[in-house]
Amino acid sequence: MLGNFAYCNPTKLYFGEESLQYLNTELPKYGKNVVLVYGGGSIKKNGIYDEVLEILNKNGKNVAEISGVMPNPTLEKLYEGVEIARNHKVDLLLAVGGGSVCDYSKAVSVSVHCDEDPWEKYYLKFEEPDCEIIPVGCVLTMVGTGSEMNAGAVITNHESRMKIGHVFADENIMPRFSILNPKYTLTLPHYQMVSGIYDIFNHICEQYFSGEDDNTSDYISEGLMKSLIHSSRIANKNDQDYEARSNIMWTATWALNTLVAKAKSTDWMVHMLGQAVGAHTDATHGMTLSAVSLPYYRYIMPYGLAKFKRFAVNVWDVDASGKTDEQAALEGLAAMESWMKELGLVMNLSELGATSDMVEEIADSTLVMDGGYKILDHNEIVKILRESL
């Protein structure tokens, strides 16, 4: 905790079974023209669409729609949505769905009044918007990405096979409000649930496995990881356990709303590997992360041994007495592996459709980050991907 930093996260969260009613509190704050953004239509099956539309109508809103936002929102879809939002003279983008829908809405929000090409400006040059930003509200139906309380937006460009996330610096790009009803997550298939749980866990890891200083953020991360491991085991046995699912939902938000990264460098290499895999296979995000995680962590462990030992002791209750740091650290990763298998996560890339002859290409499109314990070169990435197959 030595550096200089700013923290501001103004998103208003409404949490709980009764939270949707607070849409009535928020909507009057914005203009008449709302664009409702959603995915493949599951919200029509489970009734959320009808509930939201009724509230929008009751509040006298003029509603247009962007539907069919895919799990990895594409650049083409972004262009399409920007067009719809412009034509509707949008005052509020209301994202109803999971992280992809929320991410996508933020990408639309900074592009509606942008004169330049958003891919070029935000995803290749990583610039901040200098135009008006359309406010985003969110009704969250799936947990994992933390998108409901951050300024991140991942977009996939199929043409260049690049999946890039931009975490914007401006807190005005964070949703103005997010409605978190754990009940909405109960209809999610088990596979999606555990995939989301691993995504959450890995978000914390990405921020935890970096730095050697003494930092309160790492203690908060350990608390979040312990809560998540605890609740995930309950939810894995009974995915209708509201208490466990509500704790998972809340943990997901705090795992990636900038708090646990404060005054730290961060890693994000597992996400870079996973996103490269995602761009080539369109596999579920959390599973691309679980498949590459252990080969990656075992590879970098020697470069951040003290933190991996601390992880073993503080998160996995490994008894380190009489063990070398390396033994204790490996025992922590073994405990993590058991937990991952217990949840039924995908533990190798082959299961996701990646093949040996795709490795070089995936490695080529993997962005290399420099905040973790080891900056990887091409050969190291290839090695990790091969071990993940």
Next chain:
Amino acid sequence: MLGNFAYCNPTKLYFGEESLQYLNTELPKYGKNVVLVYGGGSIKKNGIYDEVLEILNKNGKNVAEISGVMPNPTLEKLYEGVEIARNHKVDLLLAVGGGSVCDYSKAVSVSVHCDEDPWEKYYLKFEEPDCEIIPVGCVLTMVGTGSEMNAGAVITNHESRMKIGHVFADENIMPRFSILNPKYTLTLPHYQMVSGIYDIFNHICEQYFSGEDDNTSDYISEGLMKSLIHSSRIANKNDQDYEARSNIMWTATWALNTLVAKAKSTDWMVHMLGQAVGAHTDATHGMTLSAVSLPYYRYIMPYGLAKFKRFAVNVWDVDASGKTDEQAALEGLAAMESWMKELGLVMNLSELGATSDMVEEIADSTLVMDGGYKILDHNEIVKILRESL
């Protein structure tokens, strides 16, 4: 994590050695008339006053002052400040000091445009403001209260011997921005530092020792407590250790900015006891808490045994194997007691000037809260106070 709740904390925090310069970023957002609020003048000795005034002048502000805000701000002082702020047609209240100065500024902020008596409205009836609220900014020079990122404001009424804190519901009462420079805390006397550390620790305890459900907030609390214990030991040996002091500063903010109380009932009985003692002795806040804590926790332990056992294991690393829950829980409190003595905290009320014949009167003015493991009656309060003497 079962209930319904809202979370919103829009305070912008600037943290670190370079953070004061961000006053230049914030000041242009507000009108010309600034009231600078501070305490006994230590900021004049250490140069912060001059630095702040220079920035205010550079930004063309018209500055009035409220000085001499005391450690337990009084109602008379509140009336005086409201008068100054009204006459100055205040646009921004800039609190430069510790929690008392920041609390006081918030109390002024909701009173300037209030037609009713603020003591009556906010502290006896616990009403929310229905008038315009003056924005508050804060330059924090002392840590402990968390006032820099919450909507709480404690005021003492000497006439009725009541010290009452109102945590307002409206997030607009939270400081709009707070500047947290750990360097400013390095000049604080050791006694004040450890008193602040215990205040922080107890804030977490007040929110942790309640409820029997499964809640992510408790895991975050455990992380914060572990970080604080760790850093406090370093700072106690060397109070010029910037890293330890910066972690303590950051922990203090997150210990009381509403996060770890979410979806929980909370206790706050140690604060009620301590505040009653404070109103009778004017003793340092943190020390009133440390003096009553262990008699209180040992008394309520049987009513929340599972949580006290968890506290022992997760916070104090007590090995519970082969022990009854009660043995493990008591061992946790004993570890806490050792730590408190190590810091040199005041462990009894006599040292603070409280005498046996004051006990009944202190008990009479102790507000009884109902969120903890046991609702105390008058005799129980008297018993705890006598054990604290």
